Each structure stands twice: as structure tokens, then as C-alpha cells.
């Protein structure tokens with residue numbers, strides 16, 4: 001078995017593959033699904049500091065975890081050192097194995113208030129935020145997730161790495177795109193190599209890992225310690241099974257099909273409905289997962305069109321049944337549907 005170099009302070013995941021923080025997706029049920037498939041470490045979706053400090057139930061729910069949901073990084077986002085210090089402490093109390101500061105989110109709702117990737121345009125504030133969180137969080141590691149800089153021509157990784165080192169960060173995650181790039185174009189993995197050399201400590205690489213081969217290539221090409229997977233894991237938790245197997249030198253495991261697939265999707269939904277405590281709300285919110293689960297299958301286009309009808313568990317079962325029947329009746333060798341990320345709504 002290969003030795004895992006991913007270490008975040010005392011946190012030693014079983015493999016180097018990390019579920020990304022994905023706002024609106026990586027809640028407790030999705031994390032459990034990905035862990036059971038093989039993810040070594042999971043991040044929560046970003047926990048909005050202001051809302052948490054004001055007692056928002058939704059913000060608190062984002063930190064909810066169970067004994068199985070570890071090791072867990074709780075990610076916090078907010079504009080001021082004081083607020084993030086307070087929220088970082090709350091994350092620690094909520095059971096985080098590490099607290100991560102979001103300095104990479106390019107969404108205007110986040111950056112307009114000076115948080116997320118806006119911190120990369122105000123490096124003194126970036127340093128103040130990291131210092132405040134590091135000081136406030138007493139018992140667990142503190143990490144930071146960044147992009148390369150505000151724009152492609154304003155790359156601030158050198159300063160970011162120095163500040164992360166000087167403020168005692170236990171790891172840096174780099175989504176290898178600039179803030180201005182959003183989610184367009186390709187992630188520039190050479191920037192992961194660069195930040196590893198500049199920071200020296202634990203680096204998690206991130207951006208465009210869609211297959212086991214991509215994950216191993218990122219490890220080998222960049223020298224990063226961990227590989228973070230975001231969009232590729234939505235509706236495909238089995239990507240973690242494939243990553244883990246490839247990393248251990250085992251043959252690629254088959255992706256579940258037919259009944260096994262049906263049961264897996266339904267088990268995710270049932271956890272989600274229990275988590276939200278409302279089956280109808282869960283059915284509505286689960287549609288975005290469903291689209292991704294069925295992508296590439298015959299009948300997926302039809303299912304997308306009939307999504308508004310998925311308002312209950314029973315309707316979800318019917319929709320899934322229809323897709324699987326269409327799949328079973330599809331002519332052999334029918335070309336799979338094009339797979340892009342058009343149906344994933346990025347934070348805007």
C-alpha cells in the first residue's frame with residue numbers, strides 16, 4: 001500500500017483524496033455518501049460567519065456531523081478577523097478536526113463584503129484574518145483555501161504562501177484558477193507545484209480532477225500531498241472508490257448499475273430527507289443531485305425535463321425507475337450523453 005503523505009497537523013486521512021467544500025452540496029449526507037465510497041477527508045460547505053453569529057439554523061446545520069463524519073474540516077467564510085475568530089471557535093466546538101478559512105470563493109455575494117477571494121486583493125487583511133483564526137482556534141489545525149490571485153496577471157501565491165507560513169497554517173489548498181477566472185478555462189496545475197515549493201508544508205491541489213487517472217497525475221505531477229475533488233464527485237461518489245483503488249494499485253472497481261445504483265441513490269435521498277426533516281423540501285433540493293447521478297444514462301434528458309414533478313420520495317422512485325428502464329432498453333453501444341457541468345449551479 002502506498003504511504004499517505006497527507007497530514008494536517010495530527011490529522012492523518014486514510015488516503016489523500018479530499019471532498020471539496022461545495023456550497024449547496026457537501027452537507028452531512030453527501031459527505032457520508034462520499035466517505036462510504038472512499039473519500040479520505042471531507043470539507044463542509046462554507047459556513048457563513050455572519051449568519052452563524054446571528055444564530056441562523058441553516059448555518060448551524062452546515063456544521064452538523066456524526067462520529068462517522070470524520071476526519072472533518074469545517075470551512076468558515078466571513079469578512080473580518082474578529083468575526084472569523086469567533087466562528088472558527090464555534091467550528092472547533094462543533095467537532096471540526098480542522099478549521100479552514102475560505103479565501104477562494106469568487107461569488108459576488110461573498111466578495112462584496114470583503115470575504116472569500118476578496119482577501120487575495122487585501123493581503124494585510126488576509127494575514128489579519130489568518131492570525132485571528134489561528135489564535136482563536138486552540139485545539140485543532142487551521143488551514144486556508146485560496147486561488148492563484150485576483151486575476152491571471154496578478155498572481156499572489158508567493159505572498160499567500162509566506163503569510164500562510166508566518167501565521168502557522170497547517171495546510172494550504174489551492175484551486176488553481178484566479179478569482180477572475182471563476183470556473184472557466186482549465187485549472188493550471190503548475191501553480192500547485194509552485195505553491196508546494198513556496199509554502200513547504202502540506203498542500204492540497206484542486207481543480208478539474210474528474211477521474212482516477214487525473215487524481216494520480218495531480219499527485220505525481222505537482223508533488224501535492226492531497227487531491228481535492230469538487231464537481232466530479234457530485235452524483236459520482238464512486239469517483240472516490242476509483243481514486244482509492246488506483247492509488248493502492250488495484251484494478252478499477254465497477255460503478256454500481258441497475259438495482260445497486262437505484263438503492264445507492266435512494267439511500268442518499270433518505271439520509272438527506274432525514275437531515276432536512278422534510279421529505280418534500282428534500283425532494284426539491286435533491287433534484288440537483290439526481291441530475292448528476294443519472295448523467296450519461298439513457299432517459300437522463302427526459303428526467304431533467306420532468307424534474308419539477310419530483311416533489312416526493314415516491315415521485316423520485318418513479319423518475320429513477322424510468323431512467324433505469326430506459327437504460328436497460330437502450331440499444332447496445334448507444335453513445336452516452338455529453339457530460340459537462342452545465343447543470344451545476346456555481347455560487348454567483
Ligand SMILES: Cc1cc2nc3c(=O)[nH]c(=O)nc-3n(C[C@H](O)[C@H](O)[C@H](O)COP(=O)(O)O)c2cc1C
Pocket residue numbers: 020021022023024025044045046075102103104105145175206207208209228229230231232344345346347
Ligand atoms: C457548486 C459549487 C459550490 C462551491 N462552494 C464552495 C465553498 O463553499 N467553499 C469553497 O472554498 N469553494 C467552493 N467551491 C469551489 C470548489 O471547492 C472547488 O474549488 C472548485 O469546484 C474546483 O474544483 P473541481 O474542479 O474539482 O470542481 C464551490 C464550487 C462549486 C461548483
